[in-house]
Amino acid sequence: MVVNNIKSNLMELGFSENEAKAYIALIMENPSTAYDIAKRSAIPSSKIYEVLSRLKERGAVFETDSSEKRKYLPIPADELVATHKTRIDSTLADLKSGLNALASNADLSFLRTITVYAQLIDKAKQVISDASQTLLISLWPQEMALLRAPLEAAIARNVKIAIVHFGETDTAIGKMYCHPLVTTIQIEHGGRGLIVCADSDEVVFARIASLDNAEGLHSTSRGFVTMAEDFIRHDIYVMKIVNRFSIELKNSFGENYELLRNVFKDDTL
Structure with a gap:
């Protein structure tokens, strides 16, 4: 239940379902190889690299420097939440300002x-x-x-x-x-x-x-x-x-x- 709620919350932030599942799997055990992440998250191995690539673009995961198999680490949960909060707050402030600028002066009692x-x-x-x-x-x-x-x-x-x-x-x-x-x-x-x-x-x-x-x-x-x-x-x-x-x-x-x-x-x- 807790994992499902976290997945839903991540999807509310714009993560795809597979991206949310991969990030959760990585938070629970890291560093991890793509194979291990795919296995724990039930994401097909044919799609896992594409999913991890999108998470890297989001700044949600990064690769470890290692001569062994490529492994991945998640950014800390606090950092992920703080980053998204800053972006959302900024977007909402801009949206409010823009919509108010467009609004007419009509009586909006309703x-x-x-x-x-x-x-x-x-x-x-x-x-x-x-x-x-x-x-x-x-x-x-x-x-x-x-x-x-x-x-x-x-x-x-x-x-x-x-x-x-x-x-x-x-x-x-x-x-x-x-x-x-x-x-x-x-x-x-x-x-x-x-x-x-x-x-x-x-x-x-x-x-x-x-x-x-x-x-x-x-x-x-x-x-x-x-x-x-x-x-x-x-x-x-x-x-x-x-x-x-x-x-x-x-x-x-x-x-x-x-x-x-x-x-x-x-x-x-």
């Missing part, structure tokens, strides 16, 4: 639908990473685990963070408000919710029934962002009241505040 869970999480991470002033967030433990690193980085940038977390947690990031009605809310909404609002400018708003059944929106629409922020602020206002007057509220509205949550009536016990 609602983008996202229905793939991994893409929702990636977009949420990006929104958090781009925040410079404030983050208002509502989430569940599953998403907290995935977003914790960028949230901690935001704290390090002095971004103010307030989080409504469904269920108890030991995590301490910004100001945490633990929502008690976990089961009730999940049944009513048919899944978990995720809201990430950054700087009052951008929002990810999603409902997650399962990893295979997620739907959400990403938007910079001022109206939609304001609505999402108000949703979170309202929950926080309620949490502050519940934390101070829990006994009185339960005596009036029921153990799970069911009478409070019934907006079509104004009854008490």
Whole structure:
């Protein structure tokens, strides 16, 4: 599994499958002859020299100086990663600059639908990473685990963070408000919710029934962002009241505040 993941990551960097397999084989045992690399990586011997030649062009491997059989060494993994990171960062910076130069000055407020869970999480991470002033967030433990690193980085940038977390947690990031009605809310909404609002400018708003059944929106629409922020602020206002007057509220509205949550009536016990 680990090797397969490494191979996939190398292919994301532009390596062919055989190039990735050869580099991994060489990292695991070196120096090695082309024959040994082909044997360990299951690359046909008729193709191994072509594969090694391309890796040499990439700067990923080099030959040893030896009077014996020609042998190959990989560049260290840290050096390979650092080299590609520098190239990718430079390419992305140039791309961003070029695309911004081409972009029109039209209003780009929009609602983008996202229905793939991994893409929702990636977009949420990006929104958090781009925040410079404030983050208002509502989430569940599953998403907290995935977003914790960028949230901690935001704290390090002095971004103010307030989080409504469904269920108890030991995590301490910004100001945490633990929502008690976990089961009730999940049944009513048919899944978990995720809201990430950054700087009052951008929002990810999603409902997650399962990893295979997620739907959400990403938007910079001022109206939609304001609505999402108000949703979170309202929950926080309620949490502050519940934390101070829990006994009185339960005596009036029921153990799970069911009478409070019934907006079509104004009854008490």
